[in-house]
Amino acid sequence: MLSKKANVKTCEMLLKEFEQGPKPFSPEKLVFTGVGERDVYNISAPFEDEGEFVIAGRVEPRDSEHSEVYFFVNRGEEWVPKEGAPVFTLQDPFVSRIRGELIFGGVQTFPHPSIEGTLGWRTIFYKGKNISSLKEFAKGPDGMKDIRLIELKDGSVGVFTRPQGEKGGRGKIGFTRIDSLDELTVEIMEEAPLLDNQFVDDEWGGVNELHLLSNGLVGVLGHIARFGEDGKRHYYPMVFVLNPDTMELSDIELIATRSHFLEGPAKRPDLVDVVFSGGLIRKEDGTADFYAGVSDAEAQKITVVDPFVKYER
Template identity: 75%
Template sequence: MKEFAKGPDGMKDIRLIGLEDGSVGVFTRPQGERGGRGKIGFTRIPSLQDLTVEAIEQAPILEGQFSDEEWGGVNELHRLANGWIGVLGHIACFDGEGNRHYYPMVFVFNPDTLEFSEMEIIATRSDFLAGPAKRSDLVDVVFSGGLIRKPDGTAELYAGTSDAEAQKITMADPFGKFEREKR
């Protein structure tokens, strides 16, 4: 492995995907003044040589995905048969007692029109086996690790649970219904 780029200091969840025309889609996660606790941005660059800190920092935010009390990011990208991008990510918030709540979510993104679907939470902690939590404020945490899409219309979701374990569940492919839609 060899380092080929660096992101902005402190920015997590930068994800890249090759697009049909040979360009590169870049999903970002600005925080602070531009992104609050964490929002999702997107930009398209001609090639990996154009992946710079400036390009990442200037990626427009996908407006309307999170309230000011929520945050999230992209964990994995899937190029769908119709040219859209299936986005596996997470959405999170605090409750009134300071406990964290993280959920795996999906949405689809059209890199040509920059339109995106509503987010859909695809699992909650109760969908997984009971287990220990790293701390009491992390009991309701499911952090998306990856999604393996199967030819039979199912998918395996791999996730971290309660910041203490890794688990997987089998579910209906959350991108299947979108993949059948025309661009």
């Protein structure tokens, strides 16, 4: 199931394979309040903070990409901003835990240094014992999103990257490991070797969330994307597994498409067919709750067959 070189598959091939397998079920829209008329999308999966489950979500007006990240807690049928929690001027939040600390991050935008009227971006990392004590500790390279960190079985830290341009084209996934978070530098992230054979050159992908499996393998939740012939963007949630010791990996497979979620608004007409992976909550019954941003306008969850169980057998 794992090999030194995965079989590269286009989105079209992956969609055909997905049609043969089990389908997601029980889609549900998440209701967020307390942020005015703004949309909440590209959420994390719920994670525990001070004894309560919290979702980090991207909050912004429909006609803008000026985004803030709020932390929400569940109150009945709604998710409301957590009282006293910080608000970050970031996009696309993510969370993990490394050596007992909460790791939080997101994408910071800034005026592009050389192309007038456009934005540049970089990933910013924070850590703390809880949300209220988060402090910035690292920055990613300019122009790199989708950097994710995981504590590996031996206590080292796995670093997944997503360079674009000369090294990564439209966006490919890299991986390296470091002994501790103190070693997380721009150079380390820029130099991470690419994983082989994951994307054809006119498609792209990235990592959204990481799971340490019971046998030390890393379960990767991410996205693969392409432009359609009509110029519209198509984003599909995908998974694969990596052995961080041997660098063997599985082929990419899809876990859902936009059509499996409930219908709803889109930020723009070219973003209708976009599912941006947020996180998976794996359950004892062999299924997982999958949290995602949908059409860059809202957040939903859906139940899928746990895609990582077969790699733990």
